[in-house]
Amino acid sequence: MNGLFLLRRYFVTSMRAQLQYPASSLMLAFSALLTNAIELAGIWALFNRFGEVQGWRFGDICLFFGMVSISFSIADFMSRGFDVFGNEFVRTGDFDRVLLRPRTTTLQLVGYDFRLRVIGRLIQGLLVLAVATRALDLHWGVGEVALALWTIAGGVALFFGLVVLQATLAFWTVESLEVVNVVTYGGVQAAQYPLGFYTSWFRNFLIFVVPIACIAYFPVLAILHKADPLGAPGWFLPLAPAVGFAFLATSFVAWRFGVRKYTSTGT
């Protein structure tokens, strides 16, 4: 329980620090909202011009986009410490201090910083879900809501796992590898569209290598009560977000290995 108490202290400190500059925090959150909302304008324009594609409509894309935005914003909120790990902890040697403290590295890195600006993306995700609900005339029963929450939980686990992997790589590269952003931010981008839009090797990449399809495409099909046009078995669809947790567990195995291999850069 002491861990939770500490995490709350970290959280309160972080919030207080950011609220010292309320205008700046608000503006950053607003820009995040705007930048993400603009994506939607592009998708809307494409559907406006081309109409239905393979039976997919604008509302369906909104549902994919909204779910994955919410998952990513929550993961981003908690994983800032891992995100800047290479530059702020390994290169500076600050990780030594983290290791010396009598708490787990994960707890300290999660507590490192909670950024208020991600609220912009979260709000955008919720708004896009509202748009999807209107456009598709969705009925959110208990089953659908539970499935949506489960999908978001799986998504948070997957994105968190990706950032942990990025941090793990920093043990060897000594700086944060921006290339991983390709699969986090780029993954959010890829998850907006149904798998059928992509060519087969890219589909396999999104299912088996970085399993973003398992926390967006498959469970959203279950929410929509649609069968997978590509032939994934019906029982698998609602279970798919579990893959996100498996990914997170694997990431932490890699992380532990990295921590054991860690050699300080400090003097």
Place this chain on the structure above:
Amino acid sequence: MNILRPYLAAFAARFKTMLQYRAAAVAGFTTQCWWGGLKVMVYTAFYRHSVHAHAPMTLAQVITYTWLGQALLALQPWGGDPEVAAAVRTGAVSYDRLRPVDTYTWWFIRAAAWMSARALPRAALMFAAAAVLLPLAGLDAWSWRAPADATQAGLFVLSLALMILLGAAFTMLINLCITATLTDRGINTLAPAFVILLSGNLIPLGLFPDWIQPALIAQPFAGMLDIPTRIYLGTLSGGAAWAGLALQVFWTLTFVMLGRKGIAGVMSRLEVQGG
């Protein structure tokens, strides 16, 4: 020629310095490959499977547009010059004021050098990947095509040069905002939203609804990707191409005038930080 010498030297120095960041160029290139590839697949799906296609561009044109957009990404004004932001923060801006050169021109030249040096290796890599490797790999349908004809290619070079000037002029407006507010955080997160949407970076401007097209072409950001690309593809040719170039010139001059006026105002009441 003597008046120009310091500016040319500044351009050359900044250009050579920025070319040294090879790892950053490779990282940027990787990201752009992912983004470009994703977009190409999505456009292909839209063009192949849509119910009622009435697009003003062919799929091959949209794909070439996408690769060009990724290649020229660093030529678009994504934020202020980090060195100007640092100078304003540390007080080093007073050195810039003491130089026997015009501050606006000095910063403008440096911004232009900064953007073009970052764009050059990225564009070269992107061209090698999308125009040479993709066809060799048998993915001809996904590849970056040659310009429509020699005339269009010549006009494209002209338009590209104007795109650099226009981008630098807009960067100077951002620099101005940074100098006035003493921080780059606000404006650097706000400006990209406009660039993404209105330059054609998000989707080609021609794919937006027909009723909004005249407004989209006339606004300044069109000159930062859409006009050069349309000229390259040959969808803007003859008189229309020259009109496009004129629009780029018009907006560049407008931005330069605004920027010069703003800088004069800000500099007259600039408080230098630092001790």
